[in-house]
Amino acid sequence: MHIKTCTKRGLTYTFQSPIKPHAYTLCFIPGFRSDFITSKKSQAIYDYATKQGLGFLSWNHAPQGRSVYDYYQDSLLLVQKYKPHYLIGASMGLWISLLIAKQIPIKGILGIGGSIHFTERLLSELTPQQRTNPDYVWKRPTVYDPKGYYEIPVSFLLESRKAIIHNFNDIQCHKLILVHGTFDQEAPITEARELSNKLSKSMDISLYEIDQGDHRLSSPKELNIVVKNGIKKNFIIKVVNEKQIKDLMANHKRRAERRRAYHESRLGDPQQLLRVIGSSLKLYPDAEQFYYHENPENLMAWQGNPDIKIDRFDGRSLLDFVPEPVQGLKENNEDSDELNFERYRDLIEADLTEAERLAQVEEEWTKLLDRHQAKLALIDRASNKGKSNAIGFDYGTTKVVTEDSNTKQNETILAYDILFAVIITD
Numbered sequence: 001m002h003i004k005t006c007t008k009r010g011l012t013y014t015f016q017s018p019i020k021p022h023a024y025t026l027c028f029i030p031g032f033r034s035d036f037i038t039s040k041k042s043q044a045i046y047d048y049a050t051k052q053g054l055g056f057l058s059w060n061h062a063p064q065g066r067s068v069y070d071y072y073q074d075s076l077l078l079v080q081k082y083k084p085h086y087l088i089g090a091s092m093g094l095w096i097s098l099l100i101a102k103q104i105p106i107k108g109i110l111g112i113g114g115s116i117h118f119t120e121r122l123l124s125e126l127t128p129q130q131r132t133n134p135d136y137v138w139k140r141p142t143v144y145d146p147k148g149y150y151e152i153p154v155s156f157l158l159e160s161r162k163a164i165i166h167n168f169n170d171i172q173c174h175k176l177i178l179v180h181g182t183f184d185q186e187a188p189i190t191e192a193r194e195l196s197n198k199l200s201k202s203m204d205i206s207l208y209e210i211d212q213g214d215h216r217l218s219s220p221k222e223l224n225i226v227v228k229n230g231i232k233k234n235f236i237i238k239v240v241n242e243k244q245i246k247d248l249m250a251n252h253k254r255r256a257e258r259r260r261a262y263h264e265s266r267l268g269d270p271q272q273l274l275r276v277i278g279s280s281l282k283l284y285p286d287a288e289q290f291y292y293h294e295n296p297e298n299l300m301a302w303q304g305n306p307d308i309k310i311d312r313f314d315g316r317s318l319l320d321f322v323p324e325p326v327q328g329l330k331e332n333n334e335d336s337d338e339l340n341f342e343r344y345r346d347l348i349e350a351d352l353t354e355a356e357r358l359a360q361v362e363e364e365w366t367k368l369l370d371r372h373q374a375k376l377a378l379i380d381r382a383s384n385k386g387k388s389n390a391i392g393f394d395y396g397t398t399k400v401v402t403e404d405s406n407t408k409q410n411e412t413i414l415a416y417d418i419l420f421a422v423i424i425t426d
Contacts, residue, residue, distance in 0.1 A: 018053060068119060071092070091113050108176070123158075131154060176204070179225065
């Protein structure tokens with residue numbers, strides 16, 4: 001533990017940065033007239049932080065401090081500088097931790113034998129004449145000082161009233177854990193229970209009562225409870241769960257951003273939404289069906305006008321009547337101009353006359369047909385090599401199909417297929 005000194009305030013303190021990346025820092029705030037260097041609680045928390053790769057911060061309150069409020073001001077400066085995540089307050093340290101949490105958001109606070117507003121309880125032990133005399137120094141008996149008493153100026157108790165917490169609703173803390181001994185004579189267990197009931201509505205709070213525990217809670221068994229139940233169970237495990245939740249939220253956020261970027265890239269250009277799908281089709285000429293539909297005897301009268309004959313594929317079969325043209329309806333010139341522009345867009349954009357454009361189309365089709373004829377010639381040569389004698393048969397009738405008619409029909413079908421493939425390819 002590397003000890004440092006703050007020359008401005010006369011504070012003795014220590015700070016150890018976290019070893020693990022993104023690890024948290026524990027801050028131990030000692031109690032009244034307590035020394036963090038010799039404190040067993042401070043040493044146990046420091047050892048645990050070092051073992052887990054966490055940061056550690058602690059200090060001794062300035063000897064010239066005139067009140068708990070002065071101790072709080074010094075503590076706030078160190079917390080603002082090193083930014084610990086969790087505060088661990090022993091006795092008076094809990095009071096200071098809650099005061100700090102009113103100014104800075106804290107992830108969690110652990111109180112070990114915590115006592116708030118203990119100065120008011122000490123004032124109540126004095127006589128009316130003593131508690132109104134700022135110059136009076138009270139030698140209060142205690143087992144925690146070699147002299148057997150603490151010299152406590154009444155002015156210290158009176159000045160500490162500036163640190164009394166009147167409103168607990170603005171404490172910025174997610175979790176408060178209280179570890180208290182049932183035999184605590186300095187800070188009775190009833191104070192911890194009252195504080196737990198008071199804060200249970202505004203924050204998540206847990207109270208661990210150690211049977212026959214005193215104010216110090218410094219035995220190995222008691223320190224194990226402090227570290228295991230106070231720090232490890234409520235702070236470290238929750239930190240791991242919190243990190244997993246944060247990672248999960250970050251992953252969902254990244255996926256959402258990628259999806260949004262993809263959709264924005266697609267919606268940015270309307271042409272990206274166009275899809276052209278083509279498939280090859282075979283054309284089978286059927287003379288029987290052709291003559292059937294061309295025969296006037298197979299046409300039917302249109303229900304809108306019986307004098308008009310239509311076949312069953314005619315779109316007019318869906319109409320009951322043709323509306324008469326409206327007299328006096330004027331043509332919309334704007335729509336007509338737009339339609340004409342779209343009709344002759346190729347000529348306008350190509351900057352060609354109609355004859356030049358027709359000549360260009362004729363040239364393109366000539367090249368297309370030349371390639372088509374060349375492919376047909378290749379196929380004819382390939383088919384003649386593997387040609388064999390066969391008897392054709394029409395399964396629809398009992399008529400035998402001659403080889404010439406069958407070959408002619410296949411060539412017609414093949415020509416349609418190749419021409420369609422050439423058009424799609426080009």
